Amino acid sequence: MSNILDNVGSVNIMWYNLPMQVKEHYHHGALKETLLAEALHELETEGLEGVSLRKVAEAVGVSKSAPYRHFADKRQLLVAIAADGFRLLAEKLESAPPGEGSGVLARMRSLFRAYMEFAQARPALYKLMISRLGYELHSEACRLNSERALGCLIGAVQEAQENGWRPGKDRMALVLSLWASVHGWATLLIDGLLPPGAAPVGDDWITFAQTLLE
Amino acid sequence: MSNILDNVGSVNIMWYNLPMQVKEHYHHGALKETLLAEALHELETEGLEGVSLRKVAEAVGVSKSAPYRHFADKRQLLVAIAADGFRLLAEKLESAPPGEGSGVLARMRSLFRAYMEFAQARPALYKLMISRLGYELHSEACRLNSERALGCLIGAVQEAQENGWRPGKDRMALVLSLWASVHGWATLLIDGLLPPGAAPVGDDWITFAQTLLE
DNA sequence: ACCTGAACACCGTTCAAGT
DNA sequence: ACCTGAACACCGTTCAAGT
Numbered sequence A, B: 001m002s003n004i005l006d007n008v009g010s011v012n013i014m015w016y017n018l019p020m021q022v023k024e025h026y027h028h029g030a031l032k033e034t035l036l037a038e039a040l041h042e043l044e045t046e047g048l049e050g051v052s053l054r055k056v057a058e059a060v061g062v063s064k065s066a067p068y069r070h071f072a073d074k075r076q077l078l079v080a081i082a083a084d085g086f087r088l089l090a091e092k093l094e095s096a097p098p099g100e101g102s103g104v105l106a107r108m109r110s111l112f113r114a115y116m117e118f119a120q121a122r123p124a125l126y127k128l129m130i131s132r133l134g135y136e137l138h139s140e141a142c143r144l145n146s147e148r149a150l151g152c153l154i155g156a157v158q159e160a161q162e163n164g165w166r167p168g169k170d171r172m173a174l175v176l177s178l179w180a181s182v183h184g185w186a187t188l189l190i191d192g193l194l195p196p197g198a199a200p201v202g203d204d205w206i207t208f209a210q211t212l213l214e
Numbered sequence C, D: 001a002c003c004t005g006a007a008c009a010c011c012g013t014t015c016a017a018g019t
Helices: A012-017 A031-046 A053-059 A074-094 A106-121 A123-130 A140-162 A171-190 A204-209 B012-017 B031-046 B053-059 B074-094 B106-121 B123-130 B140-162 B171-190 B204-209
Strands: none
Touching: A031 A053, A031 A074, A031 A123, A053 A074, A074 A106, A074 A123, A074 A140, A106 A123, A106 A140, A106 A171, A123 A171, A140 A171, A171 B171, B031 B053, B031 B074, B031 B123, B053 B074, B074 B106, B074 B123, B074 B140, B106 B123, B106 B140, B106 B171, B123 B171, B140 B171
């Protein structure tokens, strides 16, 4: 009975030219994506502290050193997750309903709500995204996707200004102030620092966050 | 030559009744405070990731298990540092100059500046304070000192409201919105998420953060 | 009382070796 | 090519034992 491995013999160099059926016993096929998915799962169920490269590897049925074939180190895996998180946030903001109620701030209200929903739904991912990681590792993916998310806010502010909201103000100053405000609310909520009962929920978020805007 | 240890013999129970000169060779004396100081130093020089109980113990010349006589675990040491951080913040806010410039927001401006200075000067400590740690471990010291710091903000808002600033608004909603805003600015700056050149410095902080308030 | 040393169960990471 | 196993240098934590 001839085995396709016979054709290879001791010529290890040609291993990567073998057909898939032979390789799949030793090669995972989509290990990188599987590792990312499992790590994201650990992140969201156990928090950043609970993410361990060894545990992730074991969970997907691979040795502890296998991940190093796809990520330079643990931080690079985390930054890949963060970049994906920014993509998810950007997509959520981009597909947010055009506006709630009426008025020049309708779209802004909608974005606020979407942003808060994201942070509340995936607190550990949100905190990872916002950490220094992407910045320090110069992750192009993080930069692009976070700029894409910020672009939504810029668009909303531009629209509001064109409709008479603070027309004379510096646009970027407004955008950053708004971002700082939602981000502040999001982190205070995530970290449990709001006094019991003080945390606005649902529609209240917008009303609450805009107390200063009226 | 009689040694005071002779009086003890094998009665180990009486060890804690020995005079200081005898004990100090084996007892540190103020190990708890020394550990806290060293850990804070590591926190501020190497960040939270760089704080290791073993390293702290070695740095102060004590065995790796010695800290467990004074702290139940690493988290309890960190939460003690966080509580102290809140105390430092409260003291800084309480001793902030009464106001810069004039107007109802003078005191608020002063508090904003003090808060931002604290966060910028001790980023790792600030992030530790704001983490879930104190909340999860039900640290009374964290709660009290953070409420003391928040009390400054409440006072400033009360004063402003009494002088005609947003008199009809819910006080706590204003306070939390303001806190969320400064906190948001602080963390965005600490985590390097502000676009280059976009981070306001010095006096600009106040102007910038209050773009939304005018 | 306060502290030490060995031990246990984890980590991230590297590297020669396997297929 | 992709993956494994042993090894190294760290961790936090516990516990019997020392003083």
